[in-house]
Amino acid sequence: MNIYDISTQAGVSIATVSRVLNGSDKVSSATRQKVLNIIEKNGYTPNAFARSLCLNTMSTVGILCSDASDVYQSQVIYFLERELRKHSYTSMLCCTGHNLQEKKEYLKLLLSRNVDALIFIGSHFIEASGKGNSYILDAARKIPVFLLNGKLDGENIYSILCDDESASRDITDLLFDRGCTAPIYLYRILTYSCRRKIRGFCHSVREHGIDDTKKLAYSCPGSVEKTCRILEVVRESGVFFDAVVAADDELAAGAVKYAIRNGFQIPADFQVAGYNNSVLSACSSPEITTLDNRVEFMSITAVSHIIQVLQGKNVPSKMIYSGQIVEKETTRKKDLNL
Amino acid sequence: MNIYDISTQAGVSIATVSRVLNGSDKVSSATRQKVLNIIEKNGYTPNAFARSLCLNTMSTVGILCSDASDVYQSQVIYFLERELRKHSYTSMLCCTGHNLQEKKEYLKLLLSRNVDALIFIGSHFIEASGKGNSYILDAARKIPVFLLNGKLDGENIYSILCDDESASRDITDLLFDRGCTAPIYLYRILTYSCRRKIRGFCHSVREHGIDDTKKLAYSCPGSVEKTCRILEVVRESGVFFDAVVAADDELAAGAVKYAIRNGFQIPADFQVAGYNNSVLSACSSPEITTLDNRVEFMSITAVSHIIQVLQGKNVPSKMIYSGQIVEKETTRKKDLNL
Numbered sequence: 310m311n312i313y314d315i316s317t318q319a320g321v322s323i324a325t326v327s328r329v330l331n332g333s334d335k336v337s338s339a340t341r342q343k344v345l346n347i348i349e350k351n352g353y354t355p356n357a358f359a360r361s362l363c364l365n366t367m368s369t370v371g372i373l374c375s376d377a378s379d380v381y382q383s384q385v386i387y388f389l390e391r392e393l394r395k396h397s398y399t400s401m402l403c404c405t406g407h408n409l410q411e412k413k414e415y416l417k418l419l420l421s422r423n424v425d426a427l428i429f430i431g432s433h434f435i436e437a438s439g440k441g442n443s444y445i446l447d448a449a450r451k452i453p454v455f456l457l458n459g460k461l462d463g464e465n466i467y468s469i470l471c472d473d474e475s476a477s478r479d480i481t482d483l484l485f486d487r488g489c490t491a492p493i494y495l496y497r498i499l500t501y502s503c504r505r506k507i508r509g510f511c512h513s514v515r516e517h518g519i520d521d522t523k524k525l526a527y528s529c530p531g532s533v534e535k536t537c538r539i540l541e542v543v544r545e546s547g548v549f550f551d552a553v554v555a556a557d558d559e560l561a562a563g564a565v566k567y568a569i570r571n572g573f574q575i576p577a578d579f580q581v582a583g584y585n586n587s588v589l590s591a592c593s594s595p596e597i598t599t600l601d602n603r604v605e606f607m608s609i610t611a612v613s614h615i616i617q618v619l620q621g622k623n624v625p626s627k628m629i630y631s632g633q634i635v636e637k638e639t640t641r642k643k644d645l646n647l
Numbered sequence: 648m649n650i651y652d653i654s655t656q657a658g659v660s661i662a663t664v665s666r667v668l669n670g671s672d673k674v675s676s677a678t679r680q681k682v683l684n685i686i687e688k689n690g691y692t693p694n695a696f697a698r699s700l701c702l703n704t705m706s707t708v709g710i711l712c713s714d715a716s717d718v719y720q721s722q723v724i725y726f727l728e729r730e731l732r733k734h735s736y737t738s739m740l741c742c743t744g745h746n747l748q749e750k751k752e753y754l755k756l757l758l759s760r761n762v763d764a765l766i767f768i769g770s771h772f773i774e775a776s777g778k779g780n781s782y783i784l785d786a787a788r789k790i791p792v793f794l795l796n797g798k799l800d801g802e803n804i805y806s807i808l809c810d811d812e813s814a815s816r817d818i819t820d821l822l823f824d825r826g827c828t829a830p831i832y833l834y835r836i837l838t839y840s841c842r843r844k845i846r847g848f849c850h851s852v853r854e855h856g857i858d859d860t861k862k863l864a865y866s867c868p869g870s871v872e873k874t875c876r877i878l879e880v881v882r883e884s885g886v887f888f889d890a891v892v893a894a895d896d897e898l899a900a901g902a903v904k905y906a907i908r909n910g911f912q913i914p915a916d917f918q919v920a921g922y923n924n925s926v927l928s929a930c931s932s933p934e935i936t937t938l939d940n941r942v943e944f945m946s947i948t949a950v951s952h953i954i955q956v957l958q959g960k961n962v963p964s965k966m967i968y969s970g971q972i973v974e975k976e977t978t979r980k981k982d983l984n985l
Contacts, residue, residue, distance in 0.1 A: 323661055379721075383724075394753075401707075403728070406729075562929075566932055591871045592900035593930050594932050
């Protein structure tokens, strides 16, 4: 049964049914009772869907990610959904992949569903060239846009970022402090966030007397096994390295596998640092020293910002917070150095 | 701008605007053009939201899971969303947790949003006692309900399950075949799926001459580290075990950690088997022998069933498919036994 059936059975207009559902006082009490009786008789839920007829809102937030099965993104999704729900918003989830056209189509779909706000998880939605960002700027003309770990200047666009550059510098500093002499960097794709991480890594490396940072960052798009093989290829090409700083914990797990398979002792003669402080860092043996980029904090803060913006309040368009090193078993503890 | 504004500006009823948006032929071409002009002038997207006025559908499927950050559930969510999107459905995601009241509220919310179907991920939604299942049976009176790895008899309810019982028996058989003599079982909570897994495990154990299966299954609700500690407590209590069969890969990673920390050689004198064939089994060193329960296959099949049911076609209410053992490094290979 839908709103049409109700209006037909009650012998009133759809607008009148909507007014009743929406609690308007422009309906006589007799008409209201008639409509409510029919609704009750038919077990129709006076719902958000019907209310939205008048309010033009569904209290829904669109969440866009590239891959909900990614360990980092899945955590963000979980915390966002729980937090949005606490504020009576539901989540429309879109796994866009990395194709720009597909991202645009998903966005169009969400806008056609009258979502109240958009959340983009990760910086891969932002094109460094700037050409591919117009779809986000267009969307921001209609509803507020929140970028988690992405940054884009524009009206109605809000960014919340972990200070990945400082964090990556700090964790590389830690490896030097623990005795490594030649770290290399592993990443997946060159997103905005990843560029900042590499910048922080290179900053630390240069401060420790290595001037040529050209051959220090390697792209590993694949799995643990593939990462392990890529490191073997790098080594065979004549590059010496005694530590790996990775853009995420899965890449770091690949580095641990490489070290074990090739007879290096971790952390005595090979050190590894991951990123995200995910369950993957705990599943590895030895457990991986990693960077906690505070996924729960970021998600709760993002929802708080969204609610404030939707209430017409003024919030800063950009917020950067610091991460935290969680030292585990893949870096040499101070006392081991003595 | 909403449908009311359009109807006001065009001087026609809301029903007429709806008819135009829905492509009905009961509108004169002059009226149709007038409405479309106003829509175009105001940049209004003739949207799913407006179309749903007539069709009473939003082409949305509600996905309920306990925790989207769980490695297994996040994979299911990813594949479901991608597959639903291919069929022009969007996904409303709900992370319900394990509290029955909260599950009921989420379900009510989804129904109020007029979703077309419901997908429940995991068997924890089904209460063994049967008392807590009425909210699912009620929902199925309105829209089709799909249980992934859960089972509940009822009209308009469809189950797709991995044959966890046979799979767990097979993987335990494998451990015996590889030389273990005393396996124990680790699980999180006693869901329907988990009970079947334990049944399969016990079946194998009894077939290998161990009659008393009472003290063989242990609950580990926590992390890798906690699982490791629980195993130490079990050992200290006097129970001898030389293999662990786990209900998921994270628990298995905890067993690997226990073995390494306590000086056991894997797989020479300690063997481990996981479940789900997740990235966690690949991140562990040694990599964990695990059961591939075909998450992608299950998700694609589920969406295919949903589409067929929504098209009025007849599909079986229950489908069970077999899993596949993926043998990695935590079980003794045949040639090592020679």
